[in-house]
Amino acid sequence: MKANDPFKKNVRFGIGVFFTVLEGLLSACVYMAIYLLLNMLLNNTVTIEHLNNLTFLIIGFFTVRLIAYGFGYTQGQIGGGAVSRQIRLYLGDKFKRIPLSRFHQGQIGQYVNTMTSDVSNYEQILTHRTGNLVKNISLSVMLILFVCFLYLPAGLILIAISLLFIPNMWLSFRIVKKYGNARNSVCAEAVSSIVEYVNGIQTLRAYGMSGTRNKTTTDILREYSKVSYKYEATGIPVSFFFNMLTWLSLPAVMLMTSKPWMLGIVSGVDYLMVAMMPMLLAKLYMTISVDLFGYKNMMISKRKIQAVVNEPEETGSMEPLHTATHEITFDNVDFSYVPGEPVLKHATFTVPDQKLTAIVGDSGSGKSTILNLIAKYYEANGGTISIGGKPINHVAAERVLEQISMVDQDVFLFDDTIRENIRHARPNVTDEEIEAACREANCDGFIRRMEKGYDTPTGENGNLLSGGERQRISIARAILKNSPILLLDEATASLDIENELAVKQAIANLLKEKKTVVMIAHTLSIVKNADQILVVSDGKIAEAGTHDELLAKGGKYAAMWNAEQKLSA
Template identity: 35%
Template structure:
């Protein structure tokens, strides 16, 4: 318990001071809870000794009212310092997590990890901000309350004090048992929540293909299995949780009965007076309420700890190192030197060597899964090579700041992603300072100004998430307009015309011609006819560069390229 409390203080960082102050006021609030009971005991004592007068009743009433007012004031201060700061603290953690994710390699974002990320952002952090700060003050107050109550019991009677300490000790044994069960099964449940999130993400992403091929029942089976697993894990947790919960609650209620019984024994043994017995009957229930606060806190803090563990696991993932060096490059020649790269321990790129001079047209061709897209990802440093190095202008890209590197590169791929925002903002993504006139000019060059102008709100039209309200060809042209506006000297292009209709193909090809003027162009080619004029063609197969040269040279080699070319002529 103390470990997780310390952990929250570490997370709080510069807001830690506010938490310390909130805890002080939380303790003060907790102490005011005892005041009415003390006043009742005082009045009862006066009544039994025939000292209860109008003035004493008036004074007790005023004191009770004042204690209630102060309790309200302390509660308001605590809420302001804990709840508001809790939202602020975990808002910062969200931003920190997103900033960290931005610096990770693309290889981390598998569907399994995406489910985990979603679960942390939408479940774990929300639970932490809603429960962590609130129960933090209550827990610390509960511990202090038990300490003060123990002192008070010893003040009344030594044996009553020892009895109270023994009851609290037994209660803490049951709480520790509850804590162990929570940690064991809570972590399992949280893991299953992440698995369920992954299954849901996978189902939603593939729902189009599932419907198209009539596979709803088959794919629903996997999703239903995950729902079933989540249900079973929850049931197992509840069953395991039942006994320790019964024991902890029993320690509370039995403890109250034992305190009252002990006070009666002490009274009949002439160790305490009648007023103390009557006072104990009133005070005993409140004296052990702190145990139930700790029990509820343990349950929530175990869930919180499991969530923070998963948060820490993500934050511990190694980032791509950024030197932040703004190195001036003499040229933009791209070179791979003995590059090896493995994904999930499987070699994807195997000792590749090549050089792409600046302002030249280089095409990558070969079978699917051969490593073409991986090469463009390594140029962009979406992943880091395992061996060898990738250089631009003779400088290892690991030595160039990520911002500088990516400012030199624009990417246009087949799977275009547009944000749920205006078309203008989607085009200006990566060039936020662009004026409206510059956005329109880029759209005209990309051959998309006409269809944008026909929309009801023109450039202010909000497209659906992923660009769902636009056709594939329209999205492609907007992505090309985005690249034109960015005006980077290196263009990485996954041949965008391979899966569009003839009309869009013409528009897109015209847009690409505008994009690549005086640029270094690297194309992942699907149609060999489109790369016949390339300065260099690299044939990639099984992670290796098996052939290289221009069209005429490769035809003469009578190898893989020649076979692919001959096949393309038959279509």
């Protein structure tokens, strides 16, 4: 296996399987001891010494079995858990290399399901299924060989019954392939639906949609229940039929061996042991059948993990992106989220170095898409995007983002303290530098008024803070990062007047430094002093110029400005 193979087994896992098999084989030795005892009883050679020796032998077997089982189980659990941890760490690292666009295309539920449910299922293979399967199969082989030793024809019957395992497993695996994959797919959809329901619970309640969306979630869970039922209802008869054939081996073996027993060819003890073995094998086969069925189903989880492992990673040079200037150029850039539905069409413009460029336009015209392409959240379908004269098409997104600070409309905060959330911008900064950035971001005041100050928890995704507070913390991160390029995506949208004024002041402080700034604004009064204004319409740059120049043209911008003035009058 490859050194970086996330499924690579460790020594402890191998030791666990070995001792589990050893424990199973030792359990067969108990039947050998019973065989010796029955022979002594039949031949009337029983003595206290023989009984004591046999008793101590059985106690010895049980003691060694107990030690082997305890040690093997512990090692198997530790080894399997280590592989599971290894897979989760690998996936966590893999997620950092998967193109960001994948996380904007409804893949989150699938990734959550893979990281949690699928990895847990695969861990079950390692910690329980594998060891038990190898142990029970080895024990079955040993018991069949024992019957062959006692009376070969009876052993051949058991071998024939064992060969029926092949069509049984073939049918079972077909069922797993049909319904197991469907169940896992529905499970991933269910996780996505639940994640969406929980994340949107506030909106659902506000608009009285809880029942509607709850019905959607309930429907997908009901579908999961139906698929699971079909899965079990189809698989159980196959296992039951094979189990019935296995139990029929008991009368077959008894009939086969009865005549040789009556003729004295087979001893009474041998006949008794031969008659006992089909019952033991029937129970073993039932366990093996269930484990194999579960093993095959869980291998679906492994394939889903492997699918994530095999997902294409972001391409591009990891060499640092060094440029003397930081102007941004779009040259005939095309982009579409869905093939055949273009969002940008031959977009061509330049954002001047260390100047403020504003982007305005109707909703859905492609404004946010431009920022996403600059940050390399998505790759352009055509054309060239350059920073400082260097095309970024073949530069890793990580290297491009090193040059960019972003303030989004929807701010994401980690479930941590305010201080640590800001520190993510530059992990090695001092507390004093964090506090200085917060003063510039106009958030030092409200932070210090909190009981725990900078050590105040923000809650999950910052839900313990208001929208304006989250926004100003986001601006503090951007100030602290101090990147040469600043992207602002409607940073003052959806805020009340007081918070909007506070955020505007914070942005003004952020713009004091000479940076290449691209700002999307929902109100034109905010951007009228921009060095350049780009008007986006239908995926194209319809107009470009300063506020006065665009008003003089009397085009789309002038119409938008006049409409805004009427609303504010």
